[in-house]
Amino acid sequence: QKMSRPLERLRVIINHLDRHPAGIARQAFLFLFYYFFFFQFGRYTLDNDLLTPEQRLFYEENGFLLIRNLVSKQDIDRFRREFERICRQEIKVPGLVVMRDVAIAKSEFVPDQRAVSKVQDFQEDPELFRYCSLPKILKYVECFIGPNIMAMHTMLINKPPDAGKKTSRHPMHQDLHYFPFRPVDRIVCAWTAMETVNRQNGCLVVLPGSHKGTLQEHDYPEWEGGVNKMYHGVRDYDPEHPRVHLEMEKGDTVFFHPLLIHGSGMNQTQGFRKAISCHYASGDCYYIDVKGTTQENIEKEVKEIIVRRHAVGDELTFKDTWAIRGRLVQGERISM
Numbered sequence: 001q002k003m004s005r006p007l008e009r010l011r012v013i014i015n016h017l018d019r020h021p022a023g024i025a026r027q028a029f030l031f032l033f034y035y036f037f038f039f040q041f042g043r044y045t046l047d048n049d050l051l052t053p054e055q056r057l058f059y060e061e062n063g064f065l066l067i068r069n070l071v072s073k074q075d076i077d078r079f080r081r082e083f084e085r086i087c088r089q090e091i092k093v094p095g096l097v098v099m100r101d102v103a104i105a106k107s108e109f110v111p112d113q114r115a116v117s118k119v120q121d122f123q124e125d126p127e128l129f130r131y132c133s134l135p136k137i138l139k140y141v142e143c144f145i146g147p148n149i150m151a152m153h154t155m156l157i158n159k160p161p162d163a164g165k166k167t168s169r170h171p172m173h174q175d176l177h178y179f180p181f182r183p184v185d186r187i188v189c190a191w192t193a194m195e196t197v198n199r200q201n202g203c204l205v206v207l208p209g210s211h212k213g214t215l216q217e218h219d220y221p222e223w224e225g226g227v228n229k230m231y232h233g234v235r236d237y238d239p240e241h242p243r244v245h246l247e248m249e250k251g252d253t254v255f256f257h258p259l260l261i262h263g264s265g266m267n268q269t270q271g272f273r274k275a276i277s278c279h280y281a282s283g284d285c286y287y288i289d290v291k292g293t294t295q296e297n298i299e300k301e302v303k304e305i306i307v308r309r310h311a312v313g314d315e316l317t318f319k320d321t322w323a324i325r326g327r328l329v330q331g332e333r334i335s336m
């Protein structure tokens with residue numbers, strides 16, 4: 001990845017000054033350089049002994065960091081077996097949301113993985129939830145959000161072979177759209193490939209640096225073949241914007257900022273592309289009221305589903321739906 005222009009220029013100046021070591025100008029520039037450097041560093045990452053300066057700078061500039069081979073094959077095989085047991089309905093997990101692709105949602109029911117495009121909210125499944133507490137993952141998460149860590153949202157995505165209507169795509173979006181908590185920089189997603197994930201089977205696609213922008217308005221994209229429930233995309237998406245396809249191998253894990261614009265392409269293979277993910281927030285985060293903001297439309301949809309599923313009324317708030325699912329995995333639960 002390319003470094004930002006201002007940083008690149010500063011690097012050039014510093015190199016130049018190093019060849020002319022005397023003088024006040026050098027001191028002044030060095031001071032400014034390090035001031036700028038730490039200002040940049042402090043925003044999206046925290047002081048830690050794990051990330052190299054290059055990795056830190058990469059996340060600061062791009063809004064994501066890919067760590068190869070982080071989760072072991074054995075762990076991933078165990079997650080896969082647990083997922084298959086859920087699909088075969090051998091176990092029932094309280095609170096679990098099972099979603100079928102919109103293209104097959106109304107077709108005949110078959111209890112195997114072909115019917116399931118993702119499961120969400122597996123916090124009550126000890127085997128799958130092990131993913132969220134893996135020390136290898138938490139060590140990285142701490143670099144972004146600090147030592148108090150809540151697992152807020154859990155998901156195993158089983159992107160199905162596209163049924164011909166491109167419904168297997170996930171539109172470009174910012175995950176913050178779904179979250180009524182802040183501050184934004186103390187939230188991070190860990191997303192681990194459970195097998196080779198490439199352009200063919202619909203890898204993640206990201207817009208590097210988009211995390212420096214603000215939360216955009218989201219809506220259903222106007223896709224002829226249909227869109228999955230709650231798969232909102234950024235409104236006025238510009239398909240010409242430079243994108244990066246994140247091709248990953250089994251166990252590779254990407255950490256990304258909740259404002260990073262990302263999505264995933266269509267699955268053009270016959271396999272079910274699997275990934276497991278968790279969104280973490282600091283235990284010191286706080287809930288916000290999304291009334292009057294761009295997030296009002298997703299709040300409304302979530303409430304409608306909750307009311308249908310649990311036959312409750314207005315007493316359960318958007319905030320409550322998150323507080324109930326959140327689980328502390330390290331440190332203290334302060335205000336979440």
Ligand SMILES: CC(C)CC(=O)SCCNC(=O)CCNC(=O)[C@H](O)C(C)(C)COP(=O)(O)OP(=O)(O)OC[C@H]1O[C@@H](n2cnc3c(N)ncnc32)[C@H](O)[C@@H]1OP(=O)(O)O
Nearest residue numbers: 097098099100101102105153175178227228229230231305
């Ligand atoms: C950062 C992170 C938070 C980002 C995200 O998670 S983005 C995606 C967010 N998505 C979600 O939260 C998934 C929400 N999905 C669900 O809650 C469920 O899968 C439901 C859509 C409610 C379906 O639940 P289910 O138990 O299958 O209920 P039913 O079979 O009775 O179906 C109820 C009505 O929903 C329809 N439906 C089912 N699956 C989908 C689908 N994939 N896309 C669009 N519509 C769908 C289904 O046809 C039925 O419609 P009607 O017969 O009522 O017209």
Ligand SMILES: Nc1ncnc2c1ncn2[C@@H]1O[C@H](COP(=O)(O)OP(=O)(O)OP(=O)(O)O)[C@@H](O)[C@H]1O
Nearest residue numbers: 169170171172199205221233237262263264265266
């Ligand atoms: N109108 C749109 N609104 C939001 N997101 C979109 C829109 N069109 C495409 N996307 C998203 O852009 C990303 C890339 O899509 P897609 O895989 O179709 O393109 P691609 O990378 O050119 O594919 P391929 O690798 O097959 O050439 C996906 O996340 C997709 O959902």
Ligand SMILES: O=C(O)CCC(=O)C(=O)O
Nearest residue numbers: 157170175262263264275
């Ligand atoms: O695995 C994918 O396709 C991406 C899913 C995603 O970004 C999300 O659910 O928020």
Ligand SMILES: [Fe+2]
Nearest residue numbers: 173174175262
């Ligand atoms: Fe996402």
Ligand SMILES: [Mg+2]
Nearest residue numbers: 199202265266
């Ligand atoms: Mg594609």
